[in-house]
Every structure is written in C-alpha cells, then in structure tokens.
Amino acid sequence: MPNIRQRRQQVSAALSSPGYQSLRAIAKATDIPKSSVHRHQQAIEQRRQLPESGLWETAVGEQWLKRLVVGAIYVFSIKRGIGAESLSEFFHKLRLERYIGVSASSLRKLQARLEAEILTYQQQQQDRLSAACEPLPERCVGTDETWFEQTVLVMMELSSGYLLVEETVDNHDYDTWQQSVQPVLQHWQGHIRYCVNDRAKALVKLAQTDLGCASIAD
Numbered sequence: 001m002p003n004i005r006q007r008r009q010q011v012s013a014a015l016s017s018p019g020y021q022s023l024r025a026i027a028k029a030t031d032i033p034k035s036s037v038h039r040h041q042q043a044i045e046q047r048r049q050l051p052e053s054g055l056w057e058t059a060v061g062e063q064w065l066k067r068l069v070v071g072a073i074y075v076f077s078i079k080r081g082i083g084a085e086s087l088s089e090f091f092h093k094l095r096l097e098r099y100i101g102v103s104a105s106s107l108r109k110l111q112a113r114l115e116a117e118i119l120t121y122q123q124q125q126q127d128r129l130s131a132a133c134e135p136l137p138e139r140c141v142g143t144d145e146t147w148f149e150q151t152v153l154v155m156m157e158l159s160s161g162y163l164l165v166e167e168t169v170d171n172h173d174y175d176t177w178q179q180s181v182q183p184v185l186q187h188w189q190g191h192i193r194y195c196v197n198d199r200a201k202a203l204v205k206l207a208q209t210d211l212g213c214a215s216i217a218d
Contacts, residue, residue, distance in 0.1 A: 069100060084105075088103060130187065151168070151169050153166070154166055167180045
C-alpha cells in the first residue's frame with residue numbers, strides 16, 4: 001500500500017505526462033481513489049508556484065533535497081558551529097520552505113538526530129575494528145591539542161595512524177586529558193612503549209601517570 005508521499009509522486013508523474021489526464025484516468029493508472037487524486041492534484045498545484053517546483057515533486061528531487069539538508073547541517077552546523085537560525089534563513093533564501101521543514105526548531109531536532117547517528121556509527125566501527133584486529137604487544141602513541149572553533153584533544157597510535165581520541169573540550173589541562181583517555185585505556189591490551197608530545201606539563205604527566213610510559217619530545 002503506497003504511503004502519502006508515494007501517492008503524491010504518482011499523481012505528479014501522471015500530471016506531467018504528455019496529453020490531458022482526467023481524474024478518472026489518473027485514478028485508474030495509479031490505483032488511487034479519484035477523491036484522493038483530486039486532493040493531491042490541488043495540493044500539487046498550490047505548491048507549484050515557482051519555476052523549479054516540479055523538480056521537488058519527483059522521487060529524484062526529494063532525495064536531492066534530503067541530501068542538501070543533511071549535508072548543510074553536517075558541514076555548517078556540526079562541523080562549523082553555525083546556528084539553526086542562519087541555516088533556516090539559508091533554506092528560505094532558496095525558497096524551500098514549501099517542501100521541507102526548515103524552521104530553526106526543526107533543524108535543531110534534525111541536528112541532534114544526526115549527532116546521535118554519528119556517535120552510534122563511531123561505536124559500531126570501533127566494535128568492528130576491535131573484533132577484527134589482534135592486540136599489539138607494544139604500542140607507541142602521540143598526543144596533541146588542535147584548535148579550530150574549539151580545542152580538540154587528539155591521541156594517535158603512531159604505527160597505524162589510528163585516532164584513539166578525538167574530542168572537543170573546553171580546556172586541555174591534565175584532568176581533561178585524563179577523562180578523555182580513560183575510556184580508551186579500559187579496552188587496551190598490551191604495553192605502551194612511549195608517548196610523543198610537545199612536552200606540555202599535562203601531557204608529560206599523562207604519559208607517566210596514566211599511560212605508564214616514557215614521554216618523548218616531538
């Protein structure tokens with residue numbers, strides 16, 4: 001049984017076909033009641049106020065709109081910290097408010113859902129890698145802080161380039177580093193030979209106290 005969106009697309013496709021299409025003919029071709037065809041036809045005509053409107057009524061256009069919204073939220077809000085109000089204004093400038101929910105509150109809800117999905121995907125990949133990889137008897141790691149809009153703590157396993165820690169934080173003192181590293185250490189097996197860093201006091205203490213290894217200057 002087709003859902004409302006699929007019915008709308010079927011009616012839109014029938015209306016776009018060459019030649020006149022009566023309500024009875026469309027209803028027969030799409031297996032949708034004539035009253036529903038008429039209702040969808042009226043809704044489609046109300047939305048077709050712009051030259052590009054016909055594209056958004058198609059399955060391809062709908063998928064493109066989804067990609068646009070998710071891509072914009074990921075690149076500009078999640079990665080760059082741009083607020084939902086600015087994104088809402090952006091989508092209104094593109095005249096998309098008739099076709100997708102672009103209010104600031106709707107975009108915030110979608111962003112929260114995407115962030116949760118990203119974290120779930122990260123955990124799934126970590127579990128998959130942990131199950132597939134044999135533990136190294138000895139490891140060498142590097143620790144550092146990077147700054148974009150916020151401070152990011154990074155710890156890498158140097159032989160593989162695998163990021164063990166990549167976390168956005170408010171500061172980079174020893175306590176913050178310790179909290180970020182502890183969840184990783186709980187799942188580690190084997191010995192850490194040394195930790196490469198820029199000799200910051202917090203990183204030296206982290207290497208000697210928590211990682212149990214020598215602190216090597218980079």
